[in-house]
Amino acid sequence: MPFSQPLPLQSGAAIRDYALSYETYGQLNADKSNAVLICHALNASHHVAGVYEGQPRSEGWWDNMIGPGKPVDTDRFFVVGVNNLGSCFGSTGPMHVNPDTGRVYGADFPVVTVEDWVDAQARLLDALGIRQLAAVMGGSLGGMQALCWSLRYPERVRHAVVVASAPNLNAENIAFNEVARRAIVTDPDFHGGHFYAQGVVPKRGLRIARMIGHITYLSDDVMNEKFGRQLREGIDLKYSTQDIEFQIESYLRYQGDKFSEYFDANTYLLITRALDYFDPARAHCGNLAQALAQTQAKFLLVSFTTDWRFAPARSREIVQALLDNKRAVTYAEIDAPHGHDAFLLDDARYLNVVRAYFARIAAEGAVA
């Protein structure tokens, strides 16, 4: 959907003549009260559920969660998936032409924040005629957007579902983002972010960034269980520093290669920066409870015990700050082995918690 009106950004800049890609699932009811907005994390898009016709392997990234009869039941809810500004899956991003210069944005794409994304999403909902969301939901960086919605548009959010998220990044999180960014930026094929014109892609940097990411998505336990010290071939060591020796190396290289084929390097920088910057307590001298005082929504928070990227303690900070404000909060800490990745995986307890919560939203009566 094209937007001609300039969107003012947190940085002071603005972006004009941009478009947002989105998909919808289910039917918006007569009083437009059953809309659920799904916010994505780093490597995802507006395609949250279902498959495209004739493309059996094109499942949406949250297809186990969203669909007819699924925890977020599209027989009851009107679900909206949207690709964020600066991403590389259809919405306006660094690979598109800057209307001010007539040249591809590249590194000149404005730095966008979680707040900017939420503002852009709000305009999309305006265009769809949705004044209030039954729920806004996301995992990881998507959870930050859900939390941000409850702060920025309190009256437009009845429920915020914040999964495997945090009220801000800690130093270690920022550190991993920074290493990934340095790997991309120092790749000679990055060309200061204007690699499109050179006909190259900084794949080396993207590979390294993705490998680092994958390590932080998995728990120590699941890595040891899935890969351990297993050799890739046979039982004899090759004694090589560059050949693949262990299964875990093979897995990481594969993930890195795959990612570098489709993900945009400038998008990677933008999205990790948005993660770094998100910090609603910042304007309140670090007092999260004070920051969350303006929320009006009810909340579901979910965390996973082995998630060391966004540990349960970080979700509990949000829960505590909401309780300090006497908000209605449901909190589930799922004892899952899969680390941060768990929020995308099938875990019956997790899916049932979300299912029960959305059943409650439906039962509130505002949903047809």
Added chain:
Amino acid sequence: MPFSQPLPLQSGAAIRDYALSYETYGQLNADKSNAVLICHALNASHHVAGVYEGQPRSEGWWDNMIGPGKPVDTDRFFVVGVNNLGSCFGSTGPMHVNPDTGRVYGADFPVVTVEDWVDAQARLLDALGIRQLAAVMGGSLGGMQALCWSLRYPERVRHAVVVASAPNLNAENIAFNEVARRAIVTDPDFHGGHFYAQGVVPKRGLRIARMIGHITYLSDDVMNEKFGRQLREGIDLKYSTQDIEFQIESYLRYQGDKFSEYFDANTYLLITRALDYFDPARAHCGNLAQALAQTQAKFLLVSFTTDWRFAPARSREIVQALLDNKRAVTYAEIDAPHGHDAFLLDDARYLNVVRAYFARIAAEGAVA
């Protein structure tokens, strides 16, 4: 010290006409019973203690631990520091000439293992006339060498001091090593490991490798305390993906830059591979107790609660396997906040444990 006799390696290859750099501290006693061998980790050398004349900032890397009146008291013990084969601080390494070809080794330097290092160290001790060590000691990868000594030369080790170490790397450890290696190997300035002839250094890759390393050396807690979300300058955000915004970014970039100025890229590959390969239980179908049955030494193990690189649980595996063999084991788990780095830092409890242990060794009477 030069060695002309070829050293057979675990890989089946051999290395000939190599030299080991070493330093000694204190006096070897008459019956040569007071020798302590110090083994280094990734980024260290034979210069374990003291300062070089006229170079006040040249403290040895374990200077807080080793010296006159220090926990490893060089008034009592004859301490030997040795730089390992393949390293870049004086001993024969990839930057030296291969006598078989007359060309610099580069990527052709043979892959060396912890076992190979220990064998080379044993030859150095032979040359110094030391038949038995009062103790062999090391932290991290150095601890693996100490453990390996107790297995490979059981009768030559009275005490093994294994600090912040592990019986092998787990999948996550290998994963971090692999990302670092890929960053180096895919740097265009690596030239397949033969960059010396090109007059360049793969600094980009070394920087990334070091940044990743530093993240894993520090605990989450100490990172949050030291850096947190502190901005580098002022209180206003710059909204930039490439400029330094947070203090932690500044710290990591500085560490990466510094490292890339002096460390050898091929050495980085070799040493991380030696880490990956070390696994004494491997020949015993993963049974560590069985592997450690051949030890004769007494042991001190030390771990640090916030070390997530080599977590206390990994030290406890060694302790348990030694107890299963009814070996004499002292184990201290120090509640230090500094993560893996703690083994190099001043912590009175830690230093006192080591001091008391070495006082006991001295009191055994074999030491003058």
